[in-house]
Amino acid sequence: MNILENVKMALSSIWANKMRSFLTMLGIIIGISSVIAVVSLGQGGQHTITGEFEKIGTNTVAINVNENNAEQSDYITFEDVRQLKEKIPYIRYATQIVRVQGWASYGTNTKMAIVVGGSGDMFRIENNEILYGRIFTDIEYEEGKAVAVIDSTTAKKLFRMEDAVGMTMDVGPKTAQKSVTIVGVIKSAYDMFAEMTDNDYIPVVVHMPATTVSHVFSLDETASQVFIMADNKENVESAGNLAVNLLENRHGNRGRDAYKAENLMKQLDQINTVVGIFTTFVAVVAAISLVVGGVGVMNIMLVSVTERTREIGIRKAIGARTGHILFQFLTESVIISCIGGILGLIFGIFGAYGLGRLAGITPHLSPGTVILAILFSSAVGIFFGIYPARKAAMLDPIEALRYE
Amino acid sequence: MIRIENVTKVYKTGAITLTALNGISLHIRPGEFVAVMGPSGCGKSTLLNILGCLDRVTSGRYILNSKDVSTLGGNELASIRNREIGFIFQSFNLLPRMTVLENVELPMIYAGVPARERREKAIEALSRVDLAERIRHRPTEISGGQMQRVAIARAIVNSPSIILADEPTGNLDSRVTEEIMKIIQKLNDEGTTILMVTHEPDVANYSERIVRMRDGRIIDDSPVQNRIIL
Numbered sequence: 001m002n003i004l005e006n007v008k009m010a011l012s013s014i015w016a017n018k019m020r021s022f023l024t025m026l027g028i029i030i031g032i033s034s035v036i037a038v039v040s041l042g043q044g045g046q047h048t049i050t051g052e053f054e055k056i057g058t059n060t061v062a063i064n065v066n067e068n069n070a071e072q073s074d075y076i077t078f079e080d081v082r083q084l085k086e087k088i089p090y091i092r093y094a095t096q097i098v099r100v101q102g103w104a105s106y107g108t109n110t111k112m113a114i115v116v117g118g119s120g121d122m123f124r125i126e127n128n129e130i131l132y133g134r135i136f137t138d139i140e141y142e143e144g145k146a147v148a149v150i151d152s153t154t155a156k157k158l159f160r161m162e163d164a165v166g167m168t169m170d171v172g173p174k175t176a177q178k179s180v181t182i183v184g185v186i187k188s189a190y191d192m193f194a195e196m197t198d199n200d201y202i203p204v205v206v207h208m209p210a211t212t213v214s215h216v217f218s219l220d221e222t223a224s225q226v227f228i229m230a231d232n233k234e235n236v237e238s239a240g241n242l243a244v245n246l247l248e249n250r251h252g253n254r255g256r257d258a259y260k261a262e263n264l265m266k267q268l269d270q271i272n273t274v275v276g277i278f279t280t281f282v283a284v285v286a287a288i289s290l291v292v293g294g295v296g297v298m299n300i301m302l303v304s305v306t307e308r309t310r311e312i313g314i315r316k317a318i319g320a321r322t323g324h325i326l327f328q329f330l331t332e333s334v335i336i337s338c339i340g341g342i343l344g345l346i347f348g349i350f351g352a353y354g355l356g357r358l359a360g361i362t363p364h365l366s367p368g369t370v371i372l373a374i375l376f377s378s379a380v381g382i383f384f385g386i387y388p389a390r391k392a393a394m395l396d397p398i399e400a401l402r403y404e
Numbered sequence: 405m406i407r408i409e410n411v412t413k414v415y416k417t418g419a420i421t422l423t424a425l426n427g428i429s430l431h432i433r434p435g436e437f438v439a440v441m442g443p444s445g446c447g448k449s450t451l452l453n454i455l456g457c458l459d460r461v462t463s464g465r466y467i468l469n470s471k472d473v474s475t476l477g478g479n480e481l482a483s484i485r486n487r488e489i490g491f492i493f494q495s496f497n498l499l500p501r502m503t504v505l506e507n508v509e510l511p512m513i514y515a516g517v518p519a520r521e522r523r524e525k526a527i528e529a530l531s532r533v534d535l536a537e538r539i540r541h542r543p544t545e546i547s548g549g550q551m552q553r554v555a556i557a558r559a560i561v562n563s564p565s566i567i568l569a570d571e572p573t574g575n576l577d578s579r580v581t582e583e584i585m586k587i588i589q590k591l592n593d594e595g596t597t598i599l600m601v602t603h604e605p606d607v608a609n610y611s612e613r614i615v616r617m618r619d620g621r622i623i624d625d626s627p628v629q630n631r632i633i634l
């Protein structure tokens with residue numbers, strides 16, 4: 001008896017018990033779809049993060065003040081940044097990054113805002129796409145002009161339009177906002193994300209010259225972070241080391257490990273590792289639900305064997321061997337699991353795209369994941385089908401024939 | 405053809421042992437038509453099951469077509485049932501979810517006959533029992549007499565040398581009984597050996613030899629005096 005006969009027979013008996021077969025599949029469907037959704041979202045997230053980092057470039061080094069043992073005098077001054085750019089030939093761009101939480105308002109429309117201070121190099125390093133207007137100039141930076149660059153999402157939230165160039169808004173601490181003019185709008189990295197979650201709990205982002213930020217928020221002209229971009233890949237290491245050296249010389253704090261230089265690609269690896277571990281963990285939890293689904297398959301197959309005892313007796317009487325019966329029932333449980341796996345795959349993909357829209361992640365489904373899901377559900381079918389099938393195959397023909 | 409020597413069959417259920425067959429010897433020649441009669445519980449079905457290789461003897465020997473089958477394993481017995489024996493049951497024992505045609509094809513699936521040949525042979529077997537229509541219906545959609553004819557078609561489709569029938573007309577009225585017996589006699593005429601259990605003396609008279617049993621033994625074995633030939 002060949003496989004085709006078996007499959008035909010299995011399909012007809014699955015079809016004869018449509019509702020029950022579907023309920024049996026449900027466990028497998030839920031298991032496989034959650035594994036697929038989790039894994040493809042996790043991989044999609046990794047791709048998104050990698051993309052972001054690659055946009056910033058592999059040549060970028062972040063220098064951070066070691067906050068654990070920092071003294072007031074260790075913080076990076078704006079003059080330090082100028083010196084870095086001037087004295088180290090490998091460095092093409094350098095900007096401090098100052099982040100302050102404040103408020104931005106246009107008329108009566110007030111939003112919580114993350115105000116990011118830096119020089120024009122901040123946009124060059126991040127390789128931002130300019131949609132309208134321009135980024136701020138070196139002179140505006142030097143002179144601490146009241147100008148700002150916002151991203152398209154922020155523009156829409158604050159001004160209800162994308163091209164906000166020339167508009168003015170008030171930025172600063174809640175009680176002491178100052179008026180600044182928008183000179184440019186850049187493309188938002190989280191456009192989709194922002195549209196889906198247009199609410200006041202997600203702050204808007206405002207880029208201003210670091211000098212202006214210090215002025216508006218009455219802060220020192222210091223920063224705890226500097227981004228530098230080397231002129232090419234080979235010089236990234238030396239640029240980072242030279243920069244730390246220069247800072248230590250200027251602050252006279254050599255040997256205290258006051259600064260840490262970190263290539264962003266290294267951070268990317270770390271983030272990817274964390275996301276990977278998290279994805280694996282959640283996928284394993286989801287896979288456990290597959291085992292529960294498998295037990296469901298076994299349960300129903302046992303019921304089915306009991307119900308069909310007489311059928312088994314008849315088949316044996318007319319010449320079915322042990323193997324025939326074994327494969328008949330095994331085929332049934334594998335087909336149930338496989339159909340469940342395929343349906344789960346489909347639901348999982350839909351689920352991943354649905355959740356992905358909410359979270360701003362484009363799911364990534366690799367062929368390996370698909371094959372693994374199908375193989376795994378067949379394996380569940382075999383593993384949990386073997387016991388009921390053996391039970392059927394071992395039935396005594398006479399007793400089975402006498403069963404009512 | 406069929407030869408059993410001093411066969412016993414003992415059932416043990418817990419502490420109770422029951423001797424269903426108690427030292428039976430029987431010889432059936434090729435082409436014979438034998439009826440087995442006796443009171444309920446005397447061991448007729450037990451004997452038939454052993455002859456049909458569905459069950460094994462407790463002691464004694466069973467030689468089928470000059471081969472000792474008392475020592476064979478389950479799968480070898482399945483092959484013998486598939487190729488050399490055809491069963492007809494009182495309750496027809498058709499598979500309700502399959503069509504008439506599929507039911508008749510089933511023994512050939514286990515024999516490994518290719519699909520096209522299977523279909524042809526099944527239709528041929530069905531025409532031998534005068535059932536050419538309704539072959540794509542399910543067993544629940546046809547009459548009892550038609551169901552038994554399907555069962556006979558299924559029994560003969562692999563061209564077995566022996567047909568074993570356990571009260572084949574037990575569930576049928578007298579008119580249909582006659583139809584079925586006519587088919588069985590025809591099969592016998594064509595050379596098939598037939599062993600049939602029955603309670604009804606009328607039905608036994610269609611055979612040519614009657615074996616009478618009581619309490620697991622054969623008490624009489626004699627030719628039919630006034631045989632009915634249809």
Ligand SMILES: Nc1ncnc2c1ncn2[C@@H]1O[C@H](COP(=O)(O)OP(=O)(O)OP(=O)(O)O)[C@@H](O)[C@H]1O
Nearest residue numbers: 415416417422424443444445446447448449450451
């Ligand atoms: N599996 C079994 N376990 C225990 N006892 C059994 C088993 N099968 C049959 N018997 C007993 O063996 C005896 C013979 O049974 P069998 O079915 O052969 O009788 P029978 O002659 O066919 O009766 P009937 O005419 O009612 O069909 C009976 O007493 C029956 O109860």
Ligand SMILES: [Mg+2]
Nearest residue numbers: 448449450570
């Ligand atoms: Mg009986």
